[in-house]
Amino acid sequence: MLPSLLLKEWLKLKRYFAAALLLNFGICLKIFFDIRQQMHSEHAEMVWYQAIHIHTVLYQDIRYLPLITGLVLAAAQFVPEMLGRRLRLSLHLPASRGFMLFSCLLSGLLLYLLICVQDTIIIYLTLQNYFPVEVANSSLPTMLPWLLAGLLGYLGGVTVLLETHWPRRIFLLLIFSVLITMLFSGNGYGWFTPAIPYLLLLFPMAFCSVFESARRFQERGV
Amino acid sequence: MNAIEVHNLRHQYNRRTIYEDLNFSIPEGTICGLLGKNGQGKTTLVNILMGFLKPTSGKCLVLGEDSHDLPPATRNRIGLLHEGHLAYEFMNIAQTEKFYRGCYPNWEAEIFYDLVEKMGLPHDHKVANMSCGQRSQVVLGVIMAQNPDLLILDDYSMGLDAGYRRLFLDVLHDFAALGGKTIFVTSHIIQDLEQLVDTMIFIDQGEIMQTGLDDFMNSFHKYVFHNGGELDLSTDDVVKGFEQRGELVSLYSFADEEKVKQHLTTLGIHAKELQKVEMTLEDGFIGLMGKY
Structure with a gap:
């Protein structure tokens, strides 16, 4: 059953995943070329001063990219399921609702994770090439809130799409929007690092919200 | 089971x-x-x-x-x-x-x-x-x-x-x-x-x-008869449904022909050339459920 469910999700996602992967790769490449250009056209000391003393984050261009990626993947997977309430086809399969939904989320999250890994590696290697390893290391906690925002964007997108009751849908949209906005509210290196363990708790909560929306979808029917 | x-x-x-x-x-x-x-x-x-x-x-x-x-x-x-x-x-x-x-x-x-x-x-x-x-x-x-x-x-x-x-x-x-x-x-x-x-x-x-x-097909019947003008009829225990096209009235009932004839007479309706005709399931559906 699992291979079939993964096949279904892959058929929906493959084009959007390829496009998102290429877009993310392109933006990361642009960041690499921008830093290289700055190093060549300006004094290297000035670039170091900006990056290390003023805490200018030189890879700001990807700030909102994980969020956009998460939302696109959620829409690619679940808009076709909601058109004509096609999710009923999956809900009738001889598998539990939880397992079926888990398989869908697993596919989306795995592909999202692949894109995140690509971005993180390119940014890390770019920084390591021009700056001390401490600057490269700091990119991980700096980017983590953005990557988490993408994760929340994905899970929130799915939750909102599955919800059938409009007032509740708007409420959920508001909650996820506030949480995502919080993740973008600071600047500088590792500004959210102390809160990250607590922020990680958002993930299982958002994960569970998808299952609750799916239950409500199934019980509402017509 | x-x-x-x-x-x-x-x-x-x-x-x-x-x-x-x-x-x-x-x-x-x-x-x-x-x-x-x-x-x-x-x-x-x-x-x-x-x-x-x-x-x-x-x-x-x-x-x-x-x-x-x-x-x-x-x-x-x-x-x-x-x-x-x-x-x-x-x-x-x-x-x-x-x-x-x-x-x-x-x-x-x-x-x-x-x-x-x-x-x-x-x-x-x-x-x-x-x-x-x-x-x-x-x-x-x-x-x-x-x-x-x-x-x-x-x-x-x-x-x-x-x-x-x-x-x-x-x-x-x-x-x-x-x-x-x-x-x-x-x-x-x-x-x-x-x-x-x-x-x-x-x-x-x-x-x-x-x-x-x-x-259903054996117990529910379709009758037709001619009636000049608009028929003033409503459904009851005998008449389960009816439709009129011009002078031709189709009436649906679980009752036999004799009972339908008597019932219509009681209602003051002159059912000219009343006869039981073959009924399709669609006729029966319309007769029982109505058109709208």
């Missing part, structure tokens, strides 16, 4: 009562048609039976299991056709077969391809690019290849021309002939059901009447 049992079903939608106290059962190995005018809750009932809608109260059992919580093993035994021949439009024919093959342990690929290849489409033809009739063949192939014990078909005839409808009926006949298979079907093409079902459930204003096809 009953394939479907409905006990004291009550359902409200937007404060409108769809059913008040619905009770019926469908024995295993029978073909039952659910008939009702538009908006009488046929699709709602299918959704309740398949666990896609929680009723206000009451109990529905499908293959002995609570319909609100059908276990995967029971769903494996149920072939479900959703209204509008719902299918995954992003898949092509081969992907559809591959997907469902991995979901159903009793999957019979040759049944799927036998039905689908009648269309002469390549296996990489996308479902999204198919006509309604072609899509219905894919959906029929999917549910038949599952080799289910119970088929639930929600308005299978929607959007189909006579050829595709006939093909559907042929396949359903062959399926029923396997023995021990139950079919629960709704359709707005009543004359198709006449060739298929052995019992019927009429649903109207939340009330149902369950009857065998032969019983």
Whole structure:
């Protein structure tokens, strides 16, 4: 059953995943070329001063990219399921609702994770090439809130799409929007690092919200 | 043993009562048609039976299991056709077969391809690019290849021309002939059901009447007579329905010809040349349920 469910999700996602992967790769490449250009056209000391003393984050261009990626993947997977309430086809399969939904989320999250890994590696290697390893290391906690925002964007997108009751849908949209906005509210290196363990708790909560929306979808029917 | 049992079903939608106290059962190995005018809750009932809608109260059992919580093993035994021949439009024919093959342990690929290849489409033809009739063949192939014990078909005839409808009926006949298979079907093409079902459930204003096809066709009658001018008639114990086209009046009743004649005389209606005529199931449906 699992291979079939993964096949279904892959058929929906493959084009959007390829496009998102290429877009993310392109933006990361642009960041690499921008830093290289700055190093060549300006004094290297000035670039170091900006990056290390003023805490200018030189890879700001990807700030909102994980969020956009998460939302696109959620829409690619679940808009076709909601058109004509096609999710009923999956809900009738001889598998539990939880397992079926888990398989869908697993596919989306795995592909999202692949894109995140690509971005993180390119940014890390770019920084390591021009700056001390401490600057490269700091990119991980700096980017983590953005990557988490993408994760929340994905899970929130799915939750909102599955919800059938409009007032509740708007409420959920508001909650996820506030949480995502919080993740973008600071600047500088590792500004959210102390809160990250607590922020990680958002993930299982958002994960569970998808299952609750799916239950409500199934019980509402017509 | 009953394939479907409905006990004291009550359902409200937007404060409108769809059913008040619905009770019926469908024995295993029978073909039952659910008939009702538009908006009488046929699709709602299918959704309740398949666990896609929680009723206000009451109990529905499908293959002995609570319909609100059908276990995967029971769903494996149920072939479900959703209204509008719902299918995954992003898949092509081969992907559809591959997907469902991995979901159903009793999957019979040759049944799927036998039905689908009648269309002469390549296996990489996308479902999204198919006509309604072609899509219905894919959906029929999917549910038949599952080799289910119970088929639930929600308005299978929607959007189909006579050829595709006939093909559907042929396949359903062959399926029923396997023995021990139950079919629960709704359709707005009543004359198709006449060739298929052995019992019927009429649903109207939340009330149902369950009857065998032969019983109904033998006990419900169509009479015609001539009457000059507009007929002032209403339904009662004898007159279950009537329609007038020009001077020709069609009257539907469970009563015999003599009783109808007497009743009309009592009402002061001169039924000129009253006679019992052959009635189709569609006539019977209109006679019992009305046009609107």
